[in-house]
Amino acid sequence: xxxxxxxxxxxxxxxxxxxxxxxxxxxxxxxxxxxxxxxxxxxxxxxxxxxxxxxxxxxxxxxxxxxxxxxxxxxxxxxxxxxxxxxxxxxxxxxxxxxxxxxxx
Numbered sequence: 579x580x581x582x583x584x585x586x587x588x589x590x591x592x593x594x595x596x597x598x599x600x601x602x603x604x605x606x607x608x609x610x611x612x613x614x615x616x617x618x619x620x621x622x623x624x625x626x627x628x629x630x631x632x633x634x635x636x637x638x639x640x641x642x643x644x645x646x647x648x649x650x651x652x653x654x655x656x657x658x659x660x661x662x663x664x665x666x667x668x669x670x671x672x673x674x675x676x677x678x679x680x681x682x683x
Contacts, residue, residue: 626666629653634673637664642673 629635633645635655643655643662654663 625672626669629666629669629672635669636671636673637668638670639668 629645629648631645631648634642635645635653636642637655641655641657641662643657645653646656646661647654651666652663653666653669654661656662
């Protein structure tokens with residue numbers, strides 16, 4: 579005797595085709611959201627790792643200063659005579675020397 583019912587059917591192609599829109603949505607999310615964000619994160623990490631003493635930086639709080647010392651995870655900056663310690667993740671951008679010249683004009 580056969581231990582299962584004979585009237586059961588294998589899933590057809592239409593069952594598998596119903597998953598195609600869901601898979602396409604995941605692929606779209608990956609290429610539109612996840613992949614560009616990983617690329618930006620990688621660029622930010624490279625920028626933070628390339629900071630050396632003497633660079634001018636801007637923090638996520640908007641504080642602009644000159645880098646006095648760099649350690650593994652911390653940076654000390656000087657702003658108008660005051661020294662402040664920040665974590666590297668708190669740095670938004672490195673201010674290029676070309677933008678300083680345009681601000682003075």
